[in-house]
Amino acid sequence: MLELIKNPGQKIIMVTGGAGYVGSILLRRLLQEGYQVVCVDTLCYGGASLLDIWGNPNFVLEKIDITNQDAVNELFNRYSFHGIVHLAAIVGDPACKIEPELARRTNLEASKYLLESAVHSKVTRFVFASTCSNYGKMKDPDKYVDERTPLAPVSLYAELKVAFEEFILTKIPRDGICPTILRFSTVYGISPRMRFDLTVNEFSKEVALGRELLVFGEQFWRPYCHVSDFSQAILAVLKADAETVAFDVFNVGDTSQNYTKKMLVEEILRQVPEARFSYVHKEDDPRDYRVNFDRIRDTLGFSITRSVPQGIHEILTSIWSGIVKNPQDQSYYNIPLLNTAREVI
Structure with a gap:
């Protein structure tokens, strides 16, 4: 088992689902930015995406399931995390339809426990990967939806994302952790x-x-948004002043x-x-739905590449x-x- 060589001068970021489609790019970007990175993943789709960073002294894999509360507790006992980027989920409407109970346990209940544990452990930043699917169907086909638009989820996948968003915004004390919700476009x-x-x-x-x-x-x-640009948005949130992004929501993409x-x-x-x-x-x-992305551009200076x-x-x-x-x-x-x-x- 590889161990992270902890350096007091480096911030440690947990990335759940780090071996996945979005996470595997984010891991490399975080390492390039000088963070120490703990990837939490079950490797249900294999671990080949981690091969070229396997020997990096600032990287470690914790092969656990986030629905295992004992394993999650042990993570917080072993590491002092600066931030958590929560990507792990049963991803997409079809996968959630196939295993709805697993989706509920993973996407909602385990997510709640992870965030509550982060609050208890005084983690500073928490970035949640949500989805623009939460908007459902536009009421006016000639207009764009934005972060102020009422959510109208029409699938279990989106319903669980919305439920966890509501948990973040209404149940978490506002005097400690800085959580941010990113509603991702359809990725490619x-x-x-x-x-x-x-x-x-x-x-x-x-x-x-x-x-x-x-x-x-x-x-x-x-x-639509390129998968590499999601990492750009996450890094922008991690680097932003807390008062700029705390308990806030940003659509991730570009209106064009x-x-x-x-x-x-x-x-x-x-x-x-x-x-x-x-x-x-x-x-x-x-x-x-057509989505407006002016807010992340104007607030965080984000632009797609x-x-x-x-x-x-x-x-x-x-x-x-x-x-x-x-x-x-x-x-x-x-x-x-x-x-x-x-x-x-």
Whole structure:
């Protein structure tokens, strides 16, 4: 078991879900910024994303499940954390549908216990990875939702995110820890723990493999953000003055990066004119939202570094070049991969 060589001059950050799609990039950014990092992960999707930082003296893996309260207690006994970035979750609507009770235990109950333990241990910062899915469906299709818009979750995944947001904002004393909620856009792009079950990645992958893509509900809006830019936002929060971000909420993304699925197809066609698509029209998807991101830009100076067309190019070339040899491998998916047409959300 590797041990963290503690240095009183370095702040220790816990990253739950650190071996995952978002977390594996964040670990490297935190180490580059001079933090010591404790990755808390069950490695349910493997640990290959940690290989190149495995020997870093400022990094350690604690292979535990956050639903195990005894193991969580031991973490706080062993380390004096400056901050916690809470990414661990049963991620996405399909995965939560498959295991709803596990989703409740992990995404809500374990999250509450983790935060209460952080308060008791006098942790300074707590960053929670929430989602723009919390907005549900726009009431006015010509307007944008923002952080002041009432939340309208329409899936178990979003309901649990909203419930924990409410717990943070209403149940935690305001005289100690500084919690911040980040509502992430729909993510895409290359990561050490790669995923191809995300809209932009999935669409690009299908085209790269020369397949015809079935697009369900081409008219519905979502905001998109590159996975590496999530780390930028998290670091901006960790570095900000506490009074600027305490008990506050920020959408993470860029207003220019709201797309319908049809618009995504059009972006792909600009790069691969011979790509083949078929549309399956839907009227019943309750998730339809365009999001405004001015607040994180104006308050924290956050800006994205990559756009959706750049992300499409990343995925296409990673497959065409052989960097990703078998994008159909189950390791790239959070739910069982079926050999049938399925809807990508």
